[in-house]
Amino acid sequence: MSDKDFFAHETAVIDDGCAIGNGTKIWHFSHIMPDCTLGEKCNIGQNVVVSPRVTLGNNVKVQNNVSIYTGVVCEDDVFLGPSMVFTNVINPRSAINRRNEYASTVVKQGASIGANATIVCGNDIGKYAFIGAGAVVTKIVPDYALLVGNPAKQIGWVGEYGHRLEFNDRGKAVCPESKQEYQLADNKVIRTK
Ligand SMILES: CC(C)(COP(=O)(O)OP(=O)(O)OC[C@H]1O[C@@H](n2cnc3c(N)ncnc32)[C@H](O)[C@@H]1OP(=O)(O)O)[C@@H](O)C(=O)NCCC(=O)NCCS
Numbered sequence: 001m002s003d004k005d006f007f008a009h010e011t012a013v014i015d016d017g018c019a020i021g022n023g024t025k026i027w028h029f030s031h032i033m034p035d036c037t038l039g040e041k042c043n044i045g046q047n048v049v050v051s052p053r054v055t056l057g058n059n060v061k062v063q064n065n066v067s068i069y070t071g072v073v074c075e076d077d078v079f080l081g082p083s084m085v086f087t088n089v090i091n092p093r094s095a096i097n098r099r100n101e102y103a104s105t106v107v108k109q110g111a112s113i114g115a116n117a118t119i120v121c122g123n124d125i126g127k128y129a130f131i132g133a134g135a136v137v138t139k140i141v142p143d144y145a146l147l148v149g150n151p152a153k154q155i156g157w158v159g160e161y162g163h164r165l166e167f168n169d170r171g172k173a174v175c176p177e178s179k180q181e182y183q184l185a186d187n188k189v190i191r192t193k
Pocket of ligand 1: 081082113114115116130131132133134135147148149155164
């Protein structure tokens with residue numbers, strides 16, 4: 001891959017050992033630290049920090065003022081809203097080095113995290129889950145779940161197009177936009193069509 005296959009604003013800093021996919025854009029004052037892997041067609045907004053060895057999939061959209069710490073993985077099509085916050089140490093103390101204790105957080109395919117939300121580390125975010133603005137996530141989030149509040153609680157389900165899923169008494173829902181179909185069983189949602 002040549003340097004020309006992605007765009008980085010002249011104020012962005014990209015450290016050694018990074019692999020950046022075709023069509024990715026990195027905007028003003030953002031810093032990609034050593035040995036990161038960014039997929040294709042990602043958009044990294046302004047004032048974003050991607051810490052060493054982080055992996056982002058394809059088409060990951062990162063809004064302004066987000067830090068993606070070591071231990072975080074974002075799969076394809078993840079959306080990180082403006083100023084949302086990851087964490088990677090559960091009990092930080094300034095005087096105690098916990099650099100070997102970074103907890104991992106996987107944000108699975110298609111999940112969206114709203115503006116100013118905080119993800120307490122170790123709590124993976126399920127496929128296509130939706131975290132409302134300002135939520136504080138303290139537990140593992142199921143696929144397609146919609147959570148809001150502090151501490152975040154599930155208030156429903158959302159489909160892949162980001163619409164609420166209204167399940168009928170047979171546990172079936174249809175997305176009003178895409179007409180995709182979903183089944184709810186045993187408190188789990190899967191897409192059936
Ligand atoms: C979570 C969200 C998707 C819910 O949207 P919705 O399905 O239209 O929900 P409603 O507006 O009908 O709200 C349903 C209830 O949840 C509450 N609610 C909605 N969003 C909330 C939030 N972020 N935090 C806390 N409560 C919230 C509402 O007050 C309402 O409560 P009520 O039933 O007691 O009146 C939306 O509010 C949200 O936070 N979107 C994220 C926006 C964002 O950060 N975008 C970033 C890109 S700029």
